[in-house]
Amino acid sequence: MKLVNRVLCLGFVPLAILLIACGGDDDSSPTSGAPTAPPPTNPTTTAANPAPSGPSISVADFSYSPAALTVPAGQVAIATRNMGPSPHTFTIDNVVDVQLNAGQSTAIQFSAAAGSYTFYCTLHGRSVMSGQLTVQ
Ligand SMILES: [Cu+2]
Numbered sequence: 001m002k003l004v005n006r007v008l009c010l011g012f013v014p015l016a017i018l019l020i021a022c023g024g025d026d027d028s029s030p031t032s033g034a035p036t037a038p039p040p041t042n043p044t045t046t047a048a049n050p051a052p053s054g055p056s057i058s059v060a061d062f063s064y065s066p067a068a069l070t071v072p073a074g075q076v077a078i079a080t081r082n083m084g085p086s087p088h089t090f091t092i093d094n095v096v097d098v099q100l101n102a103g104q105s106t107a108i109q110f111s112a113a114a115g116s117y118t119f120y121c122t123l124h125g126r127s128v129m130s131g132q133l134t135v136q
Contacts, residue, residue, distance in 0.1 A: 057131075059100055060084040062124055067131035073114040076135065081105045088121045088129060097122065 058065050060083035071078070082088060082100040091097045095117065096110040112135045121129035 054079065056080065057090070058083055059088050059090075062086075062088075062121075062129050064090075064119070064129065064131040068134070069131065070134040070136060071112075073112065073135050076108075076110055076112050078108045079105065080108055087123060089123055090119055091122050092117045092119045092133065 054077050055069050055071050056079040057069060058081045062084075069078070078090070080090060080098075080100055082102055082104055085102050087102055088100045089097060090100060090106075090108055092110075092112075095112055096108060096119075098106060098108050100106050112133075114135050117133040117135065118126070119131050119133050120126040
């Protein structure tokens, strides 16, 4: 009888560990450790400082530079800088739409699955200002 109890007990320990390990909330935000942070309902956020590393795009003279960019899938962060005198946007239909004001640096963050996306400026049109984002 004791052996049965021991076997049952040992059987439950890994199960309990598994449940604890799976019960964790892995929805962690890299921006702050504040427990009162709202859930990421809005896919588009801007921060005061652009990401220190990673892809970046500068905008001037009605074009993006570079016009083609490859980023890892998931949470995408792109640092942008509008060098020109006119406002522009960084827009991917149904994914992200951020205004880039003249002379301003903007950190764009959004979620994207793997694929190829066309980003463009809604203020000047897809035929004037566009580029290609590859998410892989
Ligand atoms: Cu524009």
